[in-house]
Every structure is written in C-alpha cells, then in structure tokens.
Amino acid sequence: MSEEQYDVVFIGGGPGGYAGAIKAAQLGLRTACVENRGSLGGTCLNVGCIPSKALLQSSHLYAEAQHDLAGHGIGVGKLALDLKAMMGRKDEVVGQLTKGIEGLFRKNKVDYIVGTGRISSPASVEVTLNDGGARTLATENIVIATGSEVMALNGVEIDEKCIVSSTGALALAKVPKHLVVIGGGYIGLEMGSVWHRLGAEVTVVEFLDRVTPGMDGELSKHLQRALTKQGLSFRLGTKVTGARKTRSGVELTVEPAAGGEAESLSADVVLVSIGRRPYTDGLGLEDVGVKTDNRGFVPVDADYQTEVAGIFAIGDVLPDRPMLAHKAEEEGAVVAEKIAGHAASVNYGAIPGVVYTWPEAATVGRTEEQLKEDGVDYRVGKFPFMANSRARANGATEGFVKILAETGSDRIVGAHIIGPDAGTLIAELVLAMEYSATAEDVALACHAHPTLNEAVKGAASLASSGKAINI
Numbered sequence: 001m002s003e004e005q006y007d008v009v010f011i012g013g014g015p016g017g018y019a020g021a022i023k024a025a026q027l028g029l030r031t032a033c034v035e036n037r038g039s040l041g042g043t044c045l046n047v048g049c050i051p052s053k054a055l056l057q058s059s060h061l062y063a064e065a066q067h068d069l070a071g072h073g074i075g076v077g078k079l080a081l082d083l084k085a086m087m088g089r090k091d092e093v094v095g096q097l098t099k100g101i102e103g104l105f106r107k108n109k110v111d112y113i114v115g116t117g118r119i120s121s122p123a124s125v126e127v128t129l130n131d132g133g134a135r136t137l138a139t140e141n142i143v144i145a146t147g148s149e150v151m152a153l154n155g156v157e158i159d160e161k162c163i164v165s166s167t168g169a170l171a172l173a174k175v176p177k178h179l180v181v182i183g184g185g186y187i188g189l190e191m192g193s194v195w196h197r198l199g200a201e202v203t204v205v206e207f208l209d210r211v212t213p214g215m216d217g218e219l220s221k222h223l224q225r226a227l228t229k230q231g232l233s234f235r236l237g238t239k240v241t242g243a244r245k246t247r248s249g250v251e252l253t254v255e256p257a258a259g260g261e262a263e264s265l266s267a268d269v270v271l272v273s274i275g276r277r278p279y280t281d282g283l284g285l286e287d288v289g290v291k292t293d294n295r296g297f298v299p300v301d302a303d304y305q306t307e308v309a310g311i312f313a314i315g316d317v318l319p320d321r322p323m324l325a326h327k328a329e330e331e332g333a334v335v336a337e338k339i340a341g342h343a344a345s346v347n348y349g350a351i352p353g354v355v356y357t358w359p360e361a362a363t364v365g366r367t368e369e370q371l372k373e374d375g376v377d378y379r380v381g382k383f384p385f386m387a388n389s390r391a392r393a394n395g396a397t398e399g400f401v402k403i404l405a406e407t408g409s410d411r412i413v414g415a416h417i418i419g420p421d422a423g424t425l426i427a428e429l430v431l432a433m434e435y436s437a438t439a440e441d442v443a444l445a446c447h448a449h450p451t452l453n454e455a456v457k458g459a460a461s462l463a464s465s466g467k468a469i470n471i
Contacts, residue, residue, distance in 0.1 A: 006030045008141040008339055009125045010332075011117040011283065014042020015325040016315035017145030018101050020332025025108040027340040032137055033110055034117035034127050040101040041094075042147050044325040047167040050097060052190055054090040055170065056356050059197040063358075071395060081198060083175065090170070113137070118284045119144075122310045141310050141339050144283065144290075144298060145332065148276035148316035148323055153182060155242040155253075156272055162250050163243060163270045166191060172269065176200045180252060180267040182240050184211035186355045188273035189227065193357045196232055203233045203265070205240055207257050207274075212355060216367035216416040218402065223361045223418055226398055230358075235265075243270060278317040293319055304335045312339070327351050350433045354423035359398045362426035365414035365433055368404065377407035381439060381463025383455045385419045387471045390450040396420040401459040403429065403439055410438035410464055421452055428456055439464035 008024050010017040013035030021033040039046055065076050105112045115129040117137075125137045150165040152158070160168035169191045175198045181188040184206030196202040204211070211234065212220045224234060235254065241262065242253040249268030255261065278296045285292060290306045292298055297319035304312045312335050315328035330346045337344035355361040371378050381403045385391040399419025406413050415429035432442050442460035447453045454470070461468040 004032075004135070004137055006032050006111075006137055006139040008032075008143060008336070009034065009117070009137050009139040010143045010145050011119070011125065012042065012145035012147055012315070013037070013040040013101075013112070014145060014147045014315065014328065015044050016147070016328030016332040017042065017143070018105070018332075019329040020143060020145060020314065020336045021110045022104055022108050023333040024336035024339065025110045027336060027342070029336070029340060031110050032113055032139075033105070034113045034115060034125065034137075036114070036116040036130060038114060038130060039098040040105070040112070041098050042325075043149075045097055045101075046094060047170060049325050051090045051094050051170045052166070052187075052194070053356055054093045055086065055194045056190060058086045058089065059194045060358055063197040068395065081175070083173075083198070087171065116282065118282060119288050119290070119311065120284065122288055122308050141312065143304075143332075143335055143339075144280070144285075144306075144311070144313040144317055145315050145328070146279045146283065146317060147328075149279045150272070151275045151277045153240065153272050153274055156182070156240060156270070157243070158272055162245060162268065163272065165272055169195075169271045169273075176267070176269040178203070178249075178267045179269050179271060180205060180250075180265060181271045181273055183271075183273035183275070184208075184213075184234070184236070185273060185275065186212065186353070188271065189223075189355055189357050191271055191273065192232055193227070193230075196230065201233075202231075203235060203267070205235045205238050205252075205254060205265070207237070207239050209237045211236070212361070214367075215353075215355075215361065215363055216402070216414070217369055219361055219363065219416045219418050222399065223355065223357065223359070226359055226418070227357060276316065276323055280317060295319070303338050304331065321348065322351060322353060324351065324353060347434060350430050352423075352426045352430050354426065356423060359396075359419045360422035361416075361418045362422035363414075363416045364426055364430050365412070366404065367414060367416070371404060371413065376413070378413065379405050379407055379439075379463050379466075381405065381459040381461065381468075383458035383462060383468060383471060385452070385455055387458070388450075388452060388455045389470075390452050390454070391420060393450065394420065401425070401455045403442075403456075403459040403463040405439040405463040410440055411436060412439055412442070412460075412463075417456075419452075419455070425452060425456055428453065 007029035010033045024031040115127040120126045178201045181192045192202045244251045252265040298313040314331035316323045334344040352364040384400045386397045402416045404414035439460045447457045458468040
C-alpha cells in the first residue's frame with residue numbers, strides 16, 4: 001500500500017468537496033479529493049439538483065406548448081412526448097458537467113482519487129480504490145464532505161421501481177398514471193411538478209398542515225394554491241403508515257397525523273421524499289474520536305473543525321444548517337481558506353433557498369413568523385407581478401415579491417419571492433442583505449425597464465416608504 005503526503009484531503013466530491021478542493025489548491029495547498037461514485041459533483045450534480053432542473057425545464061416547455069403558446073398566437077399542432085429523448089438530454093447535461101469538474105481538477109492540480117475513503121488516523125486516509133487495490137494518503141488536514149442520503153420511512157420500502165426515492169423519480173421509464181409523493185418539501189414538489197406536466201395524476205401527502213415547512217407562511221400558501229390550480233392534489237396533516245405492493249402498483253395506508261381512521265390510497269408509483277440524513281457510514285469516525293449527534297450529524301466549531309484537531313466537516317453532515325448545494329460550496333471554500341491560515345466566514349443569514357416549480361419560490365433571511373416570534377418590529381413591502389409590465393408581456397403574472405424591513409433601521413431582514421424566475425431575482429436581495437442594505441437603498445437603485453426586477457424595486461419602495469410608483 002503506497003503512501004503519499006498532502007496538505008489536505010477532502011472525502012467526498014460533491015459541491016462542498018470539489019469546491020473546497022479547488023480553492024485549497026488555488027491557495028497553494030497540495031490537495032486530494034476522494035470520491036467513490038465514479039463521477040464528481042455528488043448527489044446534486046449526478047442525481048439531484050442538475051438532472052431535476054433539466055427535467056423541470058423540459059417538462060415546463062412541454063406544458064407551455066400544451067397550454068400557453070396558443071395565447072401567444074403560436075400553434076404547435078399535435079404534441080408528442082419523447083420521454084426517452086428527454087431523459088437522454090438530462091443525462092447528457094449531467095455528463096458534460098461532471099467532466100467539466102474533472103477538467104477543473106486537472107487545471108488546478110487537484111488529485112482526483114476514485115475510491116472509498118476511510119479515516120484511519122487524524123493524519124491519514126485509507127482509500128479502497130474502485131478499480132482494485134488501495135492507497136494511504138498522509139495528510140495534515142482531513143475534510144469530511146460526504147453529503148447526505150435519502151431518509152427512509154418506516155413501513156415503506158424503497159425498491160427504485162414502484163416505490164422510488166428522488167433518484168428513481170429522475171429515471172422512470174414511463175409516465176405514471178398516478179404518482180403519490182410522500183413529503184411536501186422542495187424535492188417532492190419539484191418532482192411532482194415534472195411528472196404532472198408530463199401527464200401523471202399527482203397526489204402530495206404531507207404530515208404537517210402546510211407544504212414547504214420553514215418557508216414564509218404566505219409564500220407557502222400561495223405556492224400550494226398555484227400548484228393546486230395546475231392540477232396537483234394535496235393531503236395535508238396526513239401520515240403514511242404502510243405500503244403494500246400489488247400487481248398494479250402500490251397500496252398505501254394513510255391516516256390523519258393527529259390520529260383517526262386509516263384508509264387506503266392507490267398509486268402505480270410512490271415517491272418517498274421526506275428529507276435526507278447525513279452520510280457518514282464507513283468513515284471510521286468513532287475509531288478516531290470524531291463524535292456525531294443522535295441524528296448522525298457531525299458537530300464542528302466556528303472553524304468547521306471537529307473535536308479532533310485537523311479533522312473538519314462541511315456540507316450536509318453539519319447539524320442545524322440548510323442542506324443546500326450552494327451552502328456546501330461556500331463552506332468548502334471557507335474551510336480551505338481557514339486551513340490555509342486566512343480569515344473567512346459564511347453568512348448563514350443570507351443563504352437563499354429556491355423551489356424550482358412554476359411559479360418558482362425563493363427565500364432568504366427571516367420569515368414573518370420568525371420575526372413575530374422574536375418580537376422584531378418590521379414593515380412589509382409586497383409587489384405583485386400582475387403590476388409588472390414585463391411579467392404582463394411574458395404572460396407570467398403569478399405571484400409577488402415580498403420584502404421585510406426592520407422598523408427604524410430599514411435594514412432588509414427577509415425577502416420572499418414567488419413568481420417567474422424567482423430563483424434569479426432573489427440574488428439581488430441576497431447581495432443587499434450581505435451588504436446590510438436598507439429597503440430604501442434597493443428602492444433608489446435604477447432598475448432597467450421593462451424587467452421582472454422592477455418588482456423587487458417596487459417591493460423595496462413599499463417596505464421603505466409605503467409607496468411605489470407602479471401600484
């Protein structure tokens with residue numbers, strides 16, 4: 001078994017691991033990244049963010065051709081779905097991007113080691129290579145960036161055929177007649193939207209009394225109403241207690257979350273999407289003294305260091321932080337800076353979250369519910385896309401921009417958007433919050449006309465002065 005010396009070894013080649021490895025190499029550290037999937041990018045790029053967005057875009061175009069283009073004076077004739085070609089395009093996008101990361105590794109001189117890493121000591125990582133053999137990597141620093149995996153549901157066994165995780169939902173061979181989605185979070189709503197647009201009846205079963213828990217309540221309610229208008233069905237306050245496979249699909253047993261009579265719900269495909277849990281199996285954490293909490297997360301200090309000096313952790317394995325790819329990327333870059341001896345930090349109050357349904361829903365900062373709970377005085381500025389000229393011209397007027405500004409200071413403390421391109425529009429408000437801008441600062445900035453961004457200006461004006469020109 002050969003031994004090589006590194007300054008830092010990242011275990012996991014997902015968004016946190018690959019971004020951190022590239023940044024570390026750019027800072028002059030001899031860096032290796034260990035990944036056993038066989039392709040870089042982690043869950044996000046291979047079976048998460050990227051393939052789901054490819055299918056969301058393709059299915060959106062299909063639904064638009066079905067329902068919306070005629071209103072623009074465009075006739076498309078008889079519409080046909082080529083699901084195989086759609087899936088092929090999705091796979092091609094994933095392949096191009098994974099190869100792109102390999103190219104960035106070569107460019108920045110990061111050693112990409114294809115295999116399964118195990119921490120054998122605070123200064124070494126043993127790698128079982130995918131193509132046989134093993135390597136020992138001696139290193140001054142180790143970063144755990146192994147991400148997360150699908151959370152299981154008792155009584156519902158995933159087989160990736162008729163009972164699928166998000167991974168299986170990205171690769172169905174045909175459009176289901178009836179898809180039941182267990183879980184009304186980001187992933188469940190996105191994948192439910194994809195298959196509904198392509199012709200499936202979709203029922204979302206959510207344990208809580210609302211979808212997208214944790215999102216601003218007004219935004220969440222509007223999103224559910226919009227998806228209901230499109231044809232998705234929702235069973236809120238409902239829990240799934242069992243699943244039985246039948247010749248035609250799956251028979252679920254459901255009952256009220258608060259208690260009550262059980263009933264059956266039939267589907268030919270069931271998607272289990274109740275969340276994710278940290279993936280740390282086989283890392284040897286206990287053997288080297290790295291502790292996890294009762295949910296399997298790895299606690300760290302302000303420098304992302306575990307209780308063991310020289311062993312760090314980032315991304316989805318960290319407790320009490322959002323499981324988001326872009327958050328992991330930020331942590332990867334910051335931990336590399338810290339290992340190199342530089343000052344760096346992540347502003348967790350300015351991490352955006354986006355649901356890529358149609359309309360999109362995007363959020364950053366605190367919700368109204370959180371501000372009320374904390375006793376913070378605030379003002380609300382809400383501007384509807386119905387009053388935005390570009391949204392009217394595009395025929396996409398669903399939703400609004402909502403800005404929450406602290407009374408007195410006028411500082412923006414939360415922003416929530418539901419509507420066209422919300423995931424892009426939120427970036428302006430993330431930047432504003434990063435620089436502690438006030439609502440007036442955003443309102444005074446000149447926005448091009450006609451653009452969707454003018455709705456952000458309008459909401460900022462309303463939050464700051466209570467008045468806006470176009471409403």
